[in-house]
Structures are given as C-alpha cells and as structure tokens.
Amino acid sequence: MGLIVQKFGGSSVANAERVMNVAKIVTDTYDAGNSVIVVVSAQGDTTDELIEKAKEINPDASKREMDMLLSTGEQISIALLAMAIEKLGYPVTSLTGWQIGMKTNSNYGNARIKSVDTERIQKELDDRHIVIVAGFQGINKYDDITTLGRGGSDTTAVAIAAVMHADLCQIYTDVDGVYTADPRKVPNAVKMDEITYDEMLELASLGAQVLHNRSVEMAKKYNVNLEVVSSLEKKPGTKVKEAVRMESMLVRGVAKDEDVVRISVVGVEDRPGIAFQLFSALAKKKINIDLIIQSLGSDGKNDISFTTTKGNLKETLAVIENLNGVLNAREVKYDENVAKISIVGAGMANNPGIAAMMFEALYDAGINIQMISTSEIKISVLIDAKHADVAVRAIHDKFIK
Amino acid sequence: MGLIVQKFGGSSVANAERVMNVAKIVTDTYDAGNSVIVVVSAQGDTTDELIEKAKEINPDASKREMDMLLSTGEQISIALLAMAIEKLGYPVTSLTGWQIGMKTNSNYGNARIKSVDTERIQKELDDRHIVIVAGFQGINKYDDITTLGRGGSDTTAVAIAAVMHADLCQIYTDVDGVYTADPRKVPNAVKMDEITYDEMLELASLGAQVLHNRSVEMAKKYNVNLEVVSSLEKKPGTKVKEAVRMESMLVRGVAKDEDVVRISVVGVEDRPGIAFQLFSALAKKKINIDLIIQSLGSDGKNDISFTTTKGNLKETLAVIENLNGVLNAREVKYDENVAKISIVGAGMANNPGIAAMMFEALYDAGINIQMISTSEIKISVLIDAKHADVAVRAIHDKFIK
Numbered sequence: 001m002g003l004i005v006q007k008f009g010g011s012s013v014a015n016a017e018r019v020m021n022v023a024k025i026v027t028d029t030y031d032a033g034n035s036v037i038v039v040v041s042a043q044g045d046t047t048d049e050l051i052e053k054a055k056e057i058n059p060d061a062s063k064r065e066m067d068m069l070l071s072t073g074e075q076i077s078i079a080l081l082a083m084a085i086e087k088l089g090y091p092v093t094s095l096t097g098w099q100i101g102m103k104t105n106s107n108y109g110n111a112r113i114k115s116v117d118t119e120r121i122q123k124e125l126d127d128r129h130i131v132i133v134a135g136f137q138g139i140n141k142y143d144d145i146t147t148l149g150r151g152g153s154d155t156t157a158v159a160i161a162a163v164m165h166a167d168l169c170q171i172y173t174d175v176d177g178v179y180t181a182d183p184r185k186v187p188n189a190v191k192m193d194e195i196t197y198d199e200m201l202e203l204a205s206l207g208a209q210v211l212h213n214r215s216v217e218m219a220k221k222y223n224v225n226l227e228v229v230s231s232l233e234k235k236p237g238t239k240v241k242e243a244v245r246m247e248s249m250l251v252r253g254v255a256k257d258e259d260v261v262r263i264s265v266v267g268v269e270d271r272p273g274i275a276f277q278l279f280s281a282l283a284k285k286k287i288n289i290d291l292i293i294q295s296l297g298s299d300g301k302n303d304i305s306f307t308t309t310k311g312n313l314k315e316t317l318a319v320i321e322n323l324n325g326v327l328n329a330r331e332v333k334y335d336e337n338v339a340k341i342s343i344v345g346a347g348m349a350n351n352p353g354i355a356a357m358m359f360e361a362l363y364d365a366g367i368n369i370q371m372i373s374t375s376e377i378k379i380s381v382l383i384d385a386k387h388a389d390v391a392v393r394a395i396h397d398k399f400i401k
Numbered sequence: 402m403g404l405i406v407q408k409f410g411g412s413s414v415a416n417a418e419r420v421m422n423v424a425k426i427v428t429d430t431y432d433a434g435n436s437v438i439v440v441v442s443a444q445g446d447t448t449d450e451l452i453e454k455a456k457e458i459n460p461d462a463s464k465r466e467m468d469m470l471l472s473t474g475e476q477i478s479i480a481l482l483a484m485a486i487e488k489l490g491y492p493v494t495s496l497t498g499w500q501i502g503m504k505t506n507s508n509y510g511n512a513r514i515k516s517v518d519t520e521r522i523q524k525e526l527d528d529r530h531i532v533i534v535a536g537f538q539g540i541n542k543y544d545d546i547t548t549l550g551r552g553g554s555d556t557t558a559v560a561i562a563a564v565m566h567a568d569l570c571q572i573y574t575d576v577d578g579v580y581t582a583d584p585r586k587v588p589n590a591v592k593m594d595e596i597t598y599d600e601m602l603e604l605a606s607l608g609a610q611v612l613h614n615r616s617v618e619m620a621k622k623y624n625v626n627l628e629v630v631s632s633l634e635k636k637p638g639t640k641v642k643e644a645v646r647m648e649s650m651l652v653r654g655v656a657k658d659e660d661v662v663r664i665s666v667v668g669v670e671d672r673p674g675i676a677f678q679l680f681s682a683l684a685k686k687k688i689n690i691d692l693i694i695q696s697l698g699s700d701g702k703n704d705i706s707f708t709t710t711k712g713n714l715k716e717t718l719a720v721i722e723n724l725n726g727v728l729n730a731r732e733v734k735y736d737e738n739v740a741k742i743s744i745v746g747a748g749m750a751n752n753p754g755i756a757a758m759m760f761e762a763l764y765d766a767g768i769n770i771q772m773i774s775t776s777e778i779k780i781s782v783l784i785d786a787k788h789a790d791v792a793v794r795a796i797h798d799k800f801i802k
Contacts, residue, residue: 016457050477054484056417061484068495069480072473076451079470083455083462094469098499099544120544143500143521 001033002167003125007040007135007157011174012231013077014044022231023084025172026130030090035125037164039135039157040081042073063108067137067147071097074134074153082132092130095120097137097145102156104138110149111138113156113218116163133160151212158215162222169224170237171211176230177238178203178210181254181396185389190400192252194239199252200226202344202378216240251354251399252345256392258385260290260340261313262370264305265320267330270296275304277326281319287312290340291373291382301330305371307382310336338370339388342380343395355379361398367391402434403568404526408441408536408558412575413632414478415445423632424485426573427531431491436526438565440536440558441482443474464509468538468548472498475535475554483533493531496521498538499546503557505539511550512539514557514619517564534561552613559616563623570625571638572612577631578639579604579611582655582797586790591801593653595640600653601627603745603779617641652755652800653746657793659786661691661741662714663771665706666721668731671697676705678727682720688713691741692774692783702731706772708783711737739771740789743781744796756780762799768792 006026013019022040030036050069054061061069078094085092101117124131135153138146148155154171161169175183176191178200183189195203197220204213210228219226219240229237268274275294282289292306308316313334320332348354355372358379362369367390371382383391407427414420423441431437451470455462479495486493502518525532536554539547549556555572562570576584577592579601584590596604598621605614611629620627620641630638669675676695683690693707709717714735721733749755756773759780763770768791772783784792 016454019458053417053477053481057420057481058484058488060488062487065480065483065487065495068483068497069477072476072480075473075476076454076470079466079473080454080458082466082469083459086463086466087459087461094466096469096546145497 003035003037003164004029005037005039005157005161005164005166005169006172007153007170008038008081008172008231009153009174010041010044010047012172013040013081016080019080019084020087022081022172023088025231026081027085027088027090030130035128037121037125037131037133037160037166038081039133039153039160040074040077041135041153042070043077043080046073046076064144067108067145070147071134071137071145074136078132078134085130085132090130091128092132093124094132094134095124096134097156098139098143100133100160102138102159104140104146104148106140106142106144106146108146111140111146113138113148113159116159118163121160121164148214151214154212154215155218158218158222158224158226161224162218167225168227169219170227170229171215172229172231173210174230174232175210175228176233176235177228178240178253180252180400181392182256185256186254186393186396188393188397188400192238193236194241195252196243196346197240198377199344199346200240202342202375203253203255211240251343251348253343254392254396254399255342255344256388257340257342258388259309259311260307260338260382261310262305262307262335262338262382263313263316263320264303264331264333264335265327265329266303266333267299267301268304268327270300270302274302274327278304278320278323279306281323282316285315285319287316287319291371291380293371307338307340307371337385338382339385339391340380340382341388341391341395342378343399344378346377348377348379357398358395361394362391365390365394367394404436404438404565405430406438406440406558406562406565406567406570407573408554408571409439409482409573409632410554410575411442411445411448411478413573414441414482417481420481420485421488423482423573424489426632427482428486428489428491431531436529438522438526438532438534438561438567439482440534440554440561441475441478442536442554443471444478444481447474447477465545468509468546471548472535472538472546475537479533479535486531486533491531492529493533494525495533495535496525497535498557499540499544501534501561503539503560505541505547505549507541507543507545507547509547512541512547514539514549514560517560519564522561522565549615552615555613555616556619559619559623559625559627562625563619568626569628570620571628571630572616573630573632574611575631575633576611576629577634577636578629579641579654581653581801582793583657586657587655587794587797589794589798589801593639594637595642596653597644597747598641599778600745600747601641603743603776604654604656612641652744652749654744655793655797655800656743656745657789658741658743659789660710660712661708661739661783662711663706663708663736663739663783664714664717664721665704665732665734665736666728666730667704667734668700668702669705669728671701671703675703675728679705679721679724680707682724683709683717686716686720688717688720692772692781694772708739708741708772738786739783740786740792741781741783742789742792742796743779744800745779747778749778749780758799759796762795763792766791766795768795
C-alpha cells in the first residue's frame, strides 16, 4: 500500500476497449489499497491527425499554436479514461497540465519541466480520488501551453512521482520489460528483472526505445523507483533503480544504433589545437559528436574521424568547409552506411576482459571494426551497417546465455 | 476604427478552406485599423464525434468529465484559426477559456458566466495581436473546466465585448441576417437592417435560431452593439441594439414554434386558489408554462388549458395526477399536434389593430385559433400544427409587403 504513479502511452488508450482495460488496471491498483495517479498520452493516432489538420492550413505554424493544438490530444484521453473509471464505479478526477501547475520553460514543442504544484493532486488524493493527469503538456510563465517533446508523458509521470514522493512509478508499454537486446531481432534476448538508471540511460540512448532518456535522468536525479511493465499481460516487468543486486551477468544489454554517420577529415597538420578548433566549431552549432578517433598518418599528417547523427551531416560538412583555412585538410570523406553496436553493464569497468570478448565475437563473425569507444559502463564499436543485426546477435550470444 | 469582437460558429470553421475564409474576414477587419478579438466554436462535427467517443465508453459520464472532453473542440479551432492567420502574415495569439479568466458557476454543461479577466486580452491587443478566444468554455472556482451549453459561443463573444467595451460584436452565421420569417418557408420574408434586443429575444424564444437568448439578454444588459452577419457573403447584416429608427413596419417578424403541447384540465371547481395551486406545483418542478387560458364552462366548472414544451409533458401530467385530490378535475386532456405562431414588434403595444389584423389573416386562411396570448411586443396564437406553415405565410404577407 502506498502511492503509485502509472503511465499509459497512446497505444494503451487507442480505443474504447483499451481505455476500459487501462481503467481495470488502475482500479485494481486502487483496490489493493494504493493511492493512484495516472498519466496518459494522446490516443493512438490523435497527435498525427492533429498535425495533419495543422499542415493543411499552415505547414509553418508557430510552435506556440502547435502546442495549443496538440495538447488537446491528452486532454481527450484523460476525460475518456476518467469516464471509464467512473463506469467501474470509482471516484476519479482528470486534470490538465495547467490544472496541476506543471510549469515549464518556454521552449514550445520541447519544453523542460521547472516545477509541479502538489496542492491540487494532493487534495484529490486526500478525497480518495483516482487522479488522471494529462501527460506531455505544461504551461510557461506567460500561462501559455507548452508540450514536452518526445517521451514527454514518461517525463510527466516521473516528475509527478518525484514531487509527490510516490513509492513507485510504473511505465506501461506494449513490451513487458527491458531486454538484453531487441527481442524481435535477437531470439535469445533475455528480459531483465532489474537495471540501474545509468544502464537504462545507455541502453535508451543506444536505441532501445522503451523509456526516454529525459524521464530516466529525472528518475535518477530524484531517486524515483521506475518499473517498465506490460499493459497487455499481468506479469512483473523490469525495475529501474539506483543499484541492483549483483548478478553474474556483467553485460546488461546489447543495442544497435543506425542513425549514425562517420565523417573523416583526412590529412590535417599534426599540431596542437587542430582538433580543438574543429570540435569547438561543431559544438557552437550544437552538433553532438559521438565517437572520435585521431590517427597519425604515414606522411606525418593526422586523420580525424568522428560520428554524428545523419541529420547533422549537411551542417557538419559546412562547418568543416568554413574551417578549411585552418584545417588545411587534404580530403573530407563521409560514410552513412555504418551502425554503432554497444554493450552496456555497470560491472564492466572493473572487468578488462569484456572488451576483448566483444571484439572476439565480432572477429568470429567476420565483422570488421571501424571505430571503438569505451566508457565506465559501455563499449561501442562502429561497423558496416549491413552487418549490424548479425553483430548484435553474435555479441549477445557471447555474453548472455 | 475601434475594437470589434467577431464570433464564428462551427460550420464557419468546419474545414481548412473555411478556416482560411474566416482568417481573411478577420485580417480584413484588422487591416481597416481595428483591434480584433475573435471567438470560435468547435469545428463542424467535432463536438458530436467527441460525444460519440464518450458514449462508447460511458453513456452516463459525469458532466465534469464531459466538459473536460468537449472543451478540446474549441481549443482545436482556436489553434487552427491562429495558424491560418499566421499564414496570412499577421500577429495572432489564441487563448482558451482559462487563459482569459472566463469564470463561471459550477453548473457543468450549462454554466453561467460570472466574470472575465481583461488583462491578458488587453496585453495582446496592446501588442497589436489579433486575439482568438475559445468560445463555449470557462472555469469554475475550483479551476475545473465548464461549458456554457447551447449558444455558448455567442454568449462568450457578447461577454468579452461587454468587459472589453468593444464598439461592435459581430455574430457570423450561415444566414445573412434576421428575417421577418423563416426565409426557407416564407418566400416574401424580408431581412431587417435593425432590430431591438427585446424583439430579438422574442423572435429567438419563438424559434428563430439565429442568436441564442442568453447572448441577447447579456447584450441588452451591457448595451453591446450586436450585428448578425453572413460569413459567406460580404454584405450588411442585421444590427441588434437598444432602439431602432422608427419604420412603418410595426411587425418585425413572424415565428413558428412546434415544440409545444396543450394540456387541458377540464371541469375543476370554480373557486379561488385552484389555478394558483396547479401552477405553483408546476413551478416547483421547474416546468415552464407558456400560454394559459381559463374558461368557465356551462356547468359552473372551470376548464384550465395551458401549454408547455413536449419534453415536459410526462412530468406535467404526473404533477396534475398528484394534485387530483385538490383539483377534482373531471378529465385531463392533452394535444401534441399544435403549433404556436407569433408576431413580434416593439411598436405593437400602441397599435390595437395589430391583433385584429393577425386574426383576420388566420380567418382568411381558414385556420382556427385555439389559444391567444399577448404581451407588450408579441402576440401568439396556438393552432393545429398542420396549418403552421400556411399560417406563418398568411400572417407574414398581411403585415410585411
């Protein structure tokens, strides 16, 4: 018995039947003696339909008006879910972002949460009402409606769990937890009972789209107990917490990221400051760089290679072009047919053999490694994109049996 | 040049093309040097679609949650219209009911406006922004969303015109003004340039559904200059104001109301207090009574006949049944096949010949009059429903040539 925040995504409330299913999960939790706050997203395709309506009128509509429009999707969901819970005979109150004082900055379309008022939610909980909150939306200091961008409803749920000091924040999805690799691609993938915030962060940033990083970061910061759980079947999910009990399994997951491009600046002078000038120019343009390799060529010149997302390619090449007076590069090359394969695990840092095992798995599969990057809890390699799925399976089966 | 409030109904913003059309009307008004506040309803069938969604889940949903749901319709409209105005290159801000502090009582589904904050709207006008306001919605003292019921967006527009001291409040509709009779039924119907609040009230309550009575009552109370104007063609509409210039035409309109039932309590005792007890019992049940006739029968007993709306029939008969110990009526009869035909005109009271002309028109058309009621600016008769359209035409052509 305690205070539980439950978050349901758009597919979980896509139609009347699924809304009733969510109402059942929520009221079962309430019947077990818990106080329940529910966060919901817009129904299934509602957001896409609203975007379509907007595009028909003005493809370049302001982000403020887009947020005004899109926030209606979650408002529809909360009202319908509240009605479903009323039908089951339970006391319930739906609340929008502004009604719970979900204050954000003014970055329309991708706003950051600044604070949440607890008063209204607490009043409803004190009355033993189930509280339904609209995810994804807030208001800025002008009382204008903002939306939180990708993964916004997860972030709403974690923020509310944090300020309300909830005992647990459950993220209901159409998968039943976090796996060691994408189970659709890797038949031997294993569901994990527990995972640390940091491991989850690495897995999420590597393309395992179960939880958005913003919500995990916030959960870590405020020490919110997260659980990823299935809205379709009743069984334990994956708990995300600060520390997990030690297991023999050091590698917690294998992930693949195909939204990556490798750029090589070939034949630059080998003198101090070259790399600094290149990467500070890119940082000024807010271009995120991932892997970096600098190697000395046989002619006494350096080659600098790095990766970024495909969407940044054009701007990155422009930055390099502008810097050519400084870099004096012989050639600039890029390759979009690459994939980044990563293994994640909190115990990795103290086990030097892990990287060797990963490279061995790739060698056995005949896959060439282009770049390598390591961190405390992650090892990433860049390989040819066409080998990506084979590489994930090979590495996964090497570590997780 | 001044401050103009323009209200557009659901059919005026039903699709992208119509939204662009409204944007053109609004920006033309702005270009003429005016400050413009626009009030919009939900697009075409949006409200019906939302009600359908709700019914699928819970046909007996609470009114609070229905208001939470339905208010999204207007929010979608204001965002889309703002985007259309942005496309035309004008500065614009859309605002919901809570953003303009549209405070109402807590009568969900049919709330009454208590006050409107002027601050936010004024700030936007000072910045020379076109302001788009969601009609039909407000918030109560708990900060919960309410809706205003039928004609709600008209009422929103008039309330804003009142508090902002607007020079004019234009109600755009798919007709081009107020006619002396329903132009689809009466070929000779004439559009009026001007009409008084009271005349408009009488016409509206008699079924001429151009403006809802609540908005006209509010316009009268705060002396808001109203204009009913076409959103489809650019031409002058009908102005609704306190006094209009005297015209030869005393009768301002002929209206038909078919939602009426006649109930007769036959053979009650002719003693004081009988009628009082009947009608106070009906008033307690909030049953509105319209025409009343009491006539002395040949047997020294009274017959009391009165009319109400068809929806009240069942409850009215129950009230009479309960009172039977007091009334001792011989018989209770009712007739649903009746219609009320009314003529309205401010100059009528001082012209005793008007009623006679109306009765003559009906006599000439061979139509029997069942009941008669007169007021300062209205004469109503009850007739057989099957003669209703003929009666309207006959009376209209007698007065308006």
